[in-house]
Amino acid sequence: MTKAIIIGATSGIGEGLAKILTDNNYKVGITGRRTELLEALKAQKPNDYFISSFDISNTQIIDEKMTALVSELGGLDLLVISSGTGELNEPLNFSIEKQTIDTNVLGFTCIADWAFNYFEKKQSGHFVAISSVAGLRGNGIAPSYNASKAYQINYLEGLRQKASKLKSSILITDVRPGFVDTAMAKGEGQFWVSSVEKASKQIFNSIQKKKKVVYVTKRWRFIALLLKSIPRIVYDRL
16 A cells, blocks of 8 residues: 655645545545644544644654654655645735745755655655745745745755656656635635645646646646746836
């Protein structure tokens, strides 16, 4: 039986993906800050879920928590980071920016490094992270969120390059969603909003196909191309 861990499985894409994995014969470790939501998910399939409650921004406990969860699972083949945060912050309240950085940069990096080192010792494994189309350009209303997603995109590319040089069987998948109907979808003018179920299914299919970079839903690839093509002098005025 394949063993997986989803970081941030209390709601949204993380929860949706956890359900799909257990439906496909995975044993799944689920993590998050809200223990009651993890327990509610476990109650649906008590023999398939394993709980570890922690906040990834508390980087000092990650090694202990992850090692214990992998031991309980009996190994690890797939790790997915679905945990993240971000707020609209036009007045640049630093406490909001710091919370985003603590989770999306520091917490993300700690989990990513732990996973890569584990898979390197094992000489195989699949590391998946939910970044965002937002990481392709900056945003004056949510600067730290977009910047943190750009960091994740580049960090994942670096890990993919590192795995290639090691000639290992470590797979790195960067999932870049557009708008998905979750609490993370904020602001006006949203379009092509995907359901959690549809997004989760596409992500699972991408994992099975061992994709390196995937846009969710698929047509967000066109928005990505458009964003990349806008000249800086034009983008600065948007």
